[in-house]
Amino acid sequence: MKKHIVVIAGDGIGQEVTAVGQQVLDAIAAKYNHEFTYDTALIGHAAIEATGNPIPEETITKSKASDAILFGAVGHPKYDNDPSAKVRPEQGLLGIRKALGLYANLRPIKLFDELLSASSIRPEILKGADILFFRELTGDVYFGERGRKDEGNTAYDTMIYSRYEVERIAIKAFDAAMTRRKKLCSVDKANVLESSRLWREVIQEIAHRYPEVEVEHQFVDAAAMLLIKDPKRFDVVVTGNLFGDILTDEASQIAGSMGMLASASIGDTTGLYEPIHGSAHDITGKGVANPLASVLSVALMLDISFGMKAEADAVVNAVDSVLKAGFRTRDIADPSTPAEKILGTEQMGAQILQRLNA
Amino acid sequence: MKKHIVVIAGDGIGQEVTAVGQQVLDAIAAKYNHEFTYDTALIGHAAIEATGNPIPEETITKSKASDAILFGAVGHPKYDNDPSAKVRPEQGLLGIRKALGLYANLRPIKLFDELLSASSIRPEILKGADILFFRELTGDVYFGERGRKDEGNTAYDTMIYSRYEVERIAIKAFDAAMTRRKKLCSVDKANVLESSRLWREVIQEIAHRYPEVEVEHQFVDAAAMLLIKDPKRFDVVVTGNLFGDILTDEASQIAGSMGMLASASIGDTTGLYEPIHGSAHDITGKGVANPLASVLSVALMLDISFGMKAEADAVVNAVDSVLKAGFRTRDIADPSTPAEKILGTEQMGAQILQRLNA
Numbered sequence: 008m009k010k011h012i013v014v015i016a017g018d019g020i021g022q023e024v025t026a027v028g029q030q031v032l033d034a035i036a037a038k039y040n041h042e043f044t045y046d047t048a049l050i051g052h053a054a055i056e057a058t059g060n061p062i063p064e065e066t067i068t069k070s071k072a073s074d075a076i077l078f079g080a081v082g083h084p085k086y087d088n089d090p091s092a093k094v095r096p097e098q099g100l101l102g103i104r105k106a107l108g109l110y111a112n113l114r115p116i117k118l119f120d121e122l123l124s125a126s127s128i129r130p131e132i133l134k135g136a137d138i139l140f141f142r143e144l145t146g147d148v149y150f151g152e153r154g155r156k157d158e159g160n161t162a163y164d165t166m167i168y169s170r171y172e173v174e175r176i177a178i179k180a181f182d183a184a185m186t187r188r189k190k191l192c193s194v195d196k197a198n199v200l201e202s203s204r205l206w207r208e209v210i211q212e213i214a215h216r217y218p219e220v221e222v223e224h225q226f227v228d229a230a231a232m233l234l235i236k237d238p239k240r241f242d243v244v245v246t247g248n249l250f251g252d253i254l255t256d257e258a259s260q261i262a263g264s265m266g267m268l269a270s271a272s273i274g275d276t277t278g279l280y281e282p283i284h285g286s287a288h289d290i291t292g293k294g295v296a297n298p299l300a301s302v303l304s305v306a307l308m309l310d311i312s313f314g315m316k317a318e319a320d321a322v323v324n325a326v327d328s329v330l331k332a333g334f335r336t337r338d339i340a341d342p343s344t345p346a347e348k349i350l351g352t353e354q355m356g357a358q359i360l361q362r363l364n365a
Numbered sequence: 366m367k368k369h370i371v372v373i374a375g376d377g378i379g380q381e382v383t384a385v386g387q388q389v390l391d392a393i394a395a396k397y398n399h400e401f402t403y404d405t406a407l408i409g410h411a412a413i414e415a416t417g418n419p420i421p422e423e424t425i426t427k428s429k430a431s432d433a434i435l436f437g438a439v440g441h442p443k444y445d446n447d448p449s450a451k452v453r454p455e456q457g458l459l460g461i462r463k464a465l466g467l468y469a470n471l472r473p474i475k476l477f478d479e480l481l482s483a484s485s486i487r488p489e490i491l492k493g494a495d496i497l498f499f500r501e502l503t504g505d506v507y508f509g510e511r512g513r514k515d516e517g518n519t520a521y522d523t524m525i526y527s528r529y530e531v532e533r534i535a536i537k538a539f540d541a542a543m544t545r546r547k548k549l550c551s552v553d554k555a556n557v558l559e560s561s562r563l564w565r566e567v568i569q570e571i572a573h574r575y576p577e578v579e580v581e582h583q584f585v586d587a588a589a590m591l592l593i594k595d596p597k598r599f600d601v602v603v604t605g606n607l608f609g610d611i612l613t614d615e616a617s618q619i620a621g622s623m624g625m626l627a628s629a630s631i632g633d634t635t636g637l638y639e640p641i642h643g644s645a646h647d648i649t650g651k652g653v654a655n656p657l658a659s660v661l662s663v664a665l666m667l668d669i670s671f672g673m674k675a676e677a678d679a680v681v682n683a684v685d686s687v688l689k690a691g692f693r694t695r696d697i698a699d700p701s702t703p704a705e706k707i708l709g710t711e712q713m714g715a716q717i718l719q720r721l722n723a
């Protein structure tokens with residue numbers, strides 16, 4: 008098959024990890040006789056530096072013409088410390104999600120058995136946990152009206168959902184539940200928020216179409232607690248943009264490290280694949296970033312956007328095999344990991360490629 | 366000393382646990398020669414059933430006239446399953462927080478050593494963790510304008526903060542940090558939200574007045590992850606109403622169980638003391654609820670509202686001693702707990718009282 012992929016590396020460790028992701032795509036193309044072509048595009052701080060705009064029009068055009076996007080990360084400490092900055096790297100990420108209509112963000116949370124000891128959670132609590140998050144990605148307080156009043160002394164954001172927005176993500180989540188353990192947990196704060204009450208109403212309605220799916224509703228505070236107390240109770244979790252942001256980062260601890268977590272952002276057209284982790288400027292350029300989230304993002308791309316199940320499995324198996332061989336990046340090492348097994352970004356990539364090329 | 370306490374038991378297990386809390390107050394009064402008088406007031410579902418109003422005027426009047434409030438919980442599954450209900454138990458809790466100006470919610474998170482094995486987090490990650498949360502309690506999306514548009518098909522809530530609201534909670538948090546390890550972490554989502562950018566600006570300003578305090582800012586998603594990955598890195602955490610709701614429930618896992626966590630809601634006048642846990646209708650009336658969060662709420666009341674340090678310590682020591690003797694309620698038992706050491710609500714209360722009366 009021929010596929011055209013736009014690589015948007017973005018900021019910080021985005022460059023380092025997408026480089027490995029792209030090598031994995033090349034290895035898959037060679038092995039399975041596909042033809043993958045690439046283009047690159049700017050976003051975030053990198054785009055601001057080059058063009059003044061965190062999301063240049065060209066990036067949108069190229070992305071729309073692609074079969075899939077391999078995304079790195081956005082963000083820069085400069086803006087974090089300057090709350091008054093008008094132009095910000097994150098506008099690039101939010102902008103592309105919106106421009107491409109990527110309303111469903113899938114975040115699978117599953118621990119590789121070899122990483123049981125890398126997590127701060129007890130192994131017996133973790134073992135067998137397998138959660139698929141559906142985070143709504145183009146609505147909520149991320150995109151509602153915001154601003155200042157009272158001469159700048161009051162600031163507001165609008166948390167907002169329409170019935171249609173909830174319906175379409177709900178359908179995706181219920182469909183996924185049908186292919187899994189047929190359990191769905193919807194997370195909201197309906198005891199306080201009107202947008203959550205609409206959310207809950209719509210989930211209850213859609214649930215009628217899926218009588219086989221066992222549905223539960225949890226308030227976001229309770230969900231944040233239950234995720235750590237008993238992650239195995241969850242199968243598919245569906246929630247809004249903000250709650251999904253918080254809960255999936257939290258849930259990264261179930262998978263041992265943020266450095267292991269991939270995500271797929273899909274909508275009606277092309278898909279965007281990115282690690283859950285951010286730009287991590289503290290380790291940028293040091294060659295120590297864990298590239299496995301980018302590698303696993305490639306696996307999601309192969310599976311979801313290209314329908315290449317065998318290829319996707321090959322990538323996941325390569326990751327599994329490298330972990331079984333005892334190799335770790337710093338973030339997933341534990342005190343018992345021998346120093347020579349702790350690899351940098353490129354070395355870890357080389358181990359993956361070696362297995363894919365074998 | 367003479368003190369007048371209003372007991373607002375509310376819904377679900379609220380009745381059972383505040384009953385134990387009140388017995389503890391009586392024991393302290395007897396032992397230290399204080400005179401505690403009590404009144405009761407209605408709130409939540411209980412108040413709706415009796416008066417149609419989740420927060421009757423009388424409850425506010427009595428509360429304002431009190432030296433402190435011992436609070437149970439609010440909530441009822443009936444409303445949770447009916448997103449369209451106009452009158453809801455939670456309005457009682459939000460209403461009293463607002464009416465009394467209880468803008469600072471203190472949630473200390475500290476594990477009793479004996480409960481190291483009750484948590485789903487590894488003991489070596491937990492041991493020594495000691496976090497004091499300051500959750501802003503009368504602003505944010507809890508109190509902003511909300512409603513429906515488009516014939517009910519769109520719902521919105523307003524996340525809103527004014528400079529003044531952030532300042533006063535920041536000052537409380539920085540003051541507390543000065544009495545502790547002099548570290549403060551402010552949590553927001555300033556890379557996306559305008560209200561968070563104002564929040565961060567104000568924290569940065571107030572920080573100048575406390576040069577000795579080491580300040581860090583974390584995005585809420587990262588904070589949710591770090592709390593589990595490395596709880597010991599936190600000392601004082603200050604955050605908004607919604608983020609505080611989510612993060613403190615999550616952090617309950619650091620203390621082994623929600624059933625152990627007390628909170629103090631303070632402002633300019635009287636203080637309200639309540640467990641972090643909710644009404645827990647699944648176990649209501651079974652006599653198995655853990656009363657220790659209510660007992661520890663009493664300790665906070667004695668300390669913060671009444672300035673009775675020795676009395677507060679006596680209560681905490683009684684809890685510690687009961688745990689050291691191996692007694693547990695169900696929620697904090699682990700597989701190694703012998704059946705005869707697993708106590709119900711009243712029995713656990715009796716163990717505490719026995720030590721206070723000794």
Ligand SMILES: CC(C)[C@H](C(=O)O)[C@@H](O)C(=O)O
Binds near residue numbers: 081100586
């Ligand atoms: C960088 C930031 C805007 C983004 C978000 O909050 O969505 C990130 O945290 C994520 O989860 O993809």
Ligand SMILES: CC(C)[C@H](C(=O)O)[C@@H](O)C(=O)O
Binds near residue numbers: 199228439641
């Ligand atoms: C019951 C609910 C409205 C309340 C809140 O969200 O504030 C509760 O979760 C709490 O944390 O006290």
